[in-house]
Amino acid sequence: MTAPVLVETTGDGTAVVTLNRPDVRNAIDSVLLRELRAALADLDGTEDVAAIVLTGADPVFCAGLDLRELSGGGPLEEAVDRTQSRPPWGEPLRTPLIGAINGAAVTGGLEIALNCDILIASEKARFADTHARVGVLPGWRLSVLLPLAVGPGLARRMSLTGDFLSADQALRAGLVTDVVPHDELLPAALRVAATIAGNDQAAVRTLLGSYRRLESELVGDGDRVEAATAREWLAAAPGSADVERRREDIIERGRAQNRG
Template sequence: MEDATVVVSTVGRISTVTLNRPGARNAISSALLRELRAAFADADANPEVGAIVLTGADPAFCAGLDLNELGNSGTNLRVADRDVPVGQPWRTLSTPIIGAINGAAVTGGLEFALHCDILVASERARFADTHARIGVLPGWGLSVLLPLAVGRGMARRMSLTGDYVPADVALRAGLVTEVVAHQELLPAARRVAESVVSNDQDAVRALLASYREIELALSSGGTEIEARTAREWLARGDPSARVAARRDAVVARGRAQYEGQSLPEK
């Protein structure tokens, strides 16, 4: 039997969801996306769960779409779920998600992070948007959420260059709320989750829903524009062939940057 690509552990009122493809740097396969959506839906439906912590099995948080699957069949680009709104990777949850970013959060992995409500990062965390480097366009709200998180200039710099942003720069930019020693990451994320679950849960969920509705209003239809742009891009040619041709170069360049050639500080 194939190992689970997502592992769930619930202790007290906190459910920890771990992306579990460490050999592939937790890249998003069709199986992983389906399992993640199911895990979130189950946790959200459980009245005993007050917060979700999302993390990855070391050494990465999530390296984005699995380029092997994307370059061969492209099925991980088209995992249907009618309950998932446009511009989101999973269905809308009422439960707060704390992202514990333990390593590289790249492209689709960065979009996963952006859809968390609070981010805590390990000192080893790195963030990058390599959509343009790979030859695909975002479809999970990155072009809406990234500028809201880090500002117009930093968002465009990340997207147009594909360069990596280290944890300390991400903290100053406002992408993450805290950077801790790697071994302290999950305890730190759990402390945030414990503070959340100690509050009035009806108030927490109502306030979170309000934040999200305001965010959608501020985007002024941005998710629909992003979705239309992605559809038009796909109509120009098969993304699988484009990715297959660029895959080795993309991986090599990303590895070199992650190991020490990150986006310089201004």
């Protein structure tokens, strides 16, 4: 059985973590989520790993939660704690995390991307928040981080419409720092990671922590508000079976926008 998360250390202070369920668009099931959390925690505790690159097995970065498992309840429902707004891997990492976005990053996949410290995109990358289309609400800080990344107007437009943002649009909005040819994505991300690894690591981690504390000051009670909204929605919303019924429509909508 193929591992849902691949980890490779490069020997120069960097590591690559790959979401590896390409047959289901790297959708997040309970096993992938557990292994992603374990892999990042392990690397974050390894002193000779100074920067981590997170990417997906082609053709997409991550299509979000595996709605087939989510609609059935069980392990994924239990693993995704929507009672508090936090990164998908739990607590923020000490180690800089670079998202190498190789394709579509949708809903939960967009949340994973937003919780990275730096984003570099392939020309094939696309970004969408389809929570409203699916009928669920974010719980991994999307409503906190997306306005910081692209501004409140574009964030609301993305969340309320579910429309896709192209790689070039994401670059103009400030969501990503670079757009590169697809074949050059991982080398480009590793170059940034190696540059970070070549700096004073105590200074890097202290500065990253400072950025995060400043971000917390900017968002104020944002995490609490997102978590409270998610709890209220879960208490009042229809059953999760309705989520699965919307799934194929969302996938086809994305394909149609990509063709257009």
